[in-house]
Amino acid sequence: MKRFFIILLIFLITMNIAIVKTSYKDDIKYVSKDKIVFVPLDTRPVSLQNVEILAKAGGKELLVPPIDALDDYKKKSNQDMIYDWLKGSVTRPDVSAVIISTNQFISGGLIASRNYLNDMSYKEGIERLKEIMSLSNGKRLVLISIMPQVAPVLYQQDTKYVQNSTNIEYYNEVKKAISENDAEMLNKLKSRMPSYLFNYMYVIASEVLINEEIASNLKPNVTLTIGLDDTTMKSMLKYSYDDLKSTIKGYKNIYMLHGADEISMMTVAKILNEEKSFRPTYKIVYEENGDENSYLSYEGGTVREITEEKIDYVGGTESDNAKNIIYIHMHKNNKTGIKNVVSKYKISGQNFGVADVAKTNGGDKDLVEQIFKDKLIKLIDAYSGWNTPSNSIGTVVAELSIKSYIDAKKDKKDLEERQKYYYAFTFIRYADDYIYQSIVRDAMQSWANSNGINQDNIENKDEADAALKQKMKPYLDTLMFVYADCGIKIKGADVEYPWNRMFEVKVAPILD
Template identity: 25%
Template sequence: MSKHHKLILVPLDERPCNYEFPYLLAHGTDYRVERPPAGIMGLKKRPGDVEQLWSWFEAACEGADGAVVALDTLLYGGIIPSRLHQLELEVLAARLERLREIRRRYPQLKLYAFQLIMRCPQYSLSDEEPDYYADWGREIFRKGFIGHRLELGIATDEEIRELADIDHRLPAEVLQDYLGRRAINIEANKQALELVREGVIDFMIVPQDDSAPYGHTAKDQEKVRARITALDLELKVYMYPGADEVGCTLLARMLNKAEGRRPMIYPRLSAVQGAFVTPLFEDRFFYETLKYQILAAGGLIASSAAEADLVLLVSTPGETMEEAVSQKHAFHSYDVYRNLMELVEYGDYLLQSKEMPVAVADVGYANGGDQKLVKMLRQNNLLFDVAGYAAWNTSSNSLGTVISQAMIYLIYGRTQGHLDFLALRYAEDVCYCSVVRGELSEGPVQEMGYGKYELDGPRGRVAARVQERLSEELAVRIDSPAGRVKITDCYMPWNRMFEVGLTVQYEPS
């Protein structure tokens, strides 16, 4: 391949994790990532302009070496619109047909795709679901959950009574709308699998956003899994927990394949039981998902540090996973059933004595970084010597991000792009997710006259306050005599507190 290969990214939506992260990870590499103009992407519940997205994509394929494509964007206009649309299957089938045409025109294009199975949250909140989910979300979830257990013959008498009560109360038109959309989406999933079978799509991930062991989503997974098996696609289609990190994962896979690399990753866990914790919002033991995340990004798990290209320091929970905002209270299992000190000292030893690349998957808590771990990394001056770090949202979101960053580091080393992405992770995952978000969401935002789901716009007073607090936290938690993190932009992409949009730079002293 020539210097500066062109890769196309069709992101899952316009949030920074999907639109920015893969793009930023490619900075300083020989790969130029092109993505759709922001103006044709959607905005939360408003779908992107699907017709314009397709036109852009088809034109961008000219001269491209590879493409990482979120099918939900090309079918529905984004991840949230995939849960809200009123599209017929014929429309979706016609859209997928355009991929066959692209394959005919550009036979040498490497095409990696991902497509979600529609989630079914366990709570009543319409922020990212149809409006009726505010009133009936919990009931829709419980109906699927108990109904599934009933089919398996394991529902309790209490659950059966609860189901009868839900059937009595839940409006028929609500359930019909919800289940009808799920049925159409699952058919679109099956049609995409046909494209893999035909070789139109080279590799595919079916990530599970917010999964549970029983219910509507679990049943849909069974249908897709059965089709994968029937089409003999087990090695070409992976299905595991995740969603917003998959653009990064597939980018890393593409670079590894293009460079002829198969990195060996040795995971070192902070807790002996960590492998057997089922993370929040996921449906299986942590270690099984870790294998998928490494495999999907183009690597393999090493059985020892001696045969590894990189050691992944993994801070897992010792028993059950808590939310990052809860770490201000002591949890026996976090303090006693895991050993962060050994993890940090081991990483330090490898970096200093062995010159072995080390990355940090900070997945002890959901939705944010572990302040004790980061404090110790800083004490040993490791924060900007690591090959990667992530601690945002779900365990899988973090894993996919840090593994991708670390694999790109193995090829290109300590570029400015790498240091800036590390700085972004510390600013967002540690300072925002585990400190500032919780602090401002429970009081200050309300005192300013807003709510955590309804702020004063992407660049209002709240965003200014966030930036001010983040700068203060960076100064005490991250900056050191070796260098500092500077925020050059801060906004609230979805006008709510959950995510922040940041542009940061790492400035060495």
């Protein structure tokens, strides 16, 4: 009997430790409408794990298709499985809203959508989508459609399209042939164009046609959100985006945004705000005069345009006396100092977020190290330096929206539960954007080169994960110490590569 109680005690203690990992299970728990059906853009942490954690901070559980139905790097998703799963999931009585990536649903994921050779024609995918819209039966349904960059062609096209009318003619001809299902004309165009250029034109023209048709078939409860992936002002992708914008002008319930990876997080924030009639307020602080009119790398709009459209998307408004301050950090050698900036702008009761866009694919090391040194973790409520400026800015907008929502909670137990997941999210941002992207990634690439490993096609992932854990550990230990020094307990953090490449990592914090 004594042994039984010892085992029971160990079990209960173990149950009190939560590890922030995604289960992707579809447990039937008809308690309240606290679930969101979610078909992600792809299976990267930024598109899936991190969205789930931020949703939990907002009090929502994501219902996700079985993991073996979803994409995995260059492996397309099983679109039939996702379709069948959705038909049963959107009708559940405990579901309040539905979010569907059309790239995943129609093309098999973001990477798959960059290649015109798809198993399912987009028209069949749209017919299936119409059925899901009908089955949603008035629930909030957000379709997220990303117009993808078709690397490496984007960079070859940037300086050409405004000078070369031939490219625009190709685009219009390909678009017309696809819309008319004219295989003969497509083959003629293919024979006249370099293969990379044909793929490029086919993809961007298809995306325009897909979104035009979806836009014309929306129901009152459905929102179409169109994201513009990595681009520049002179790319053919930007040209096709503007073409789409002019075509669907006048349709209701449509948003067109710059960015991609961050839009799912913003959509969760948007749904929470709409359900509770909550309107978060924001004040935008630019680092230097004129920053708001800058065009940054990989973007087709100014910093002001990008930031304001994202605030509007989540249902927020701008105000000088806002609850949330979003600070756009653009200059690596800024002399003001983040501590002085926080002291100048943040007052009691406000949330302060830093969109770190001084560089792409990683945070500004000097900035983050100053945050740690001055113990600003608790004063800086949101941070992101992920990938492109749109990604970073949109992530911070979503974070601050969720933080405002959490701050309004009165129940202490509920508040603590939400904060647990929120701080897990902020921990991941520093671990990924600063530790990995700005420090360890270079070390891992050197390790890969010295061992004859292709960093974009890792054959022995276990070996790479072991090296990654070793190189990340001292930095993660320091980050956990910084959090503990600010009163936030993180017991540990697991880390691995989510895909067989070294572009990003998956960080899973372990919480009390």
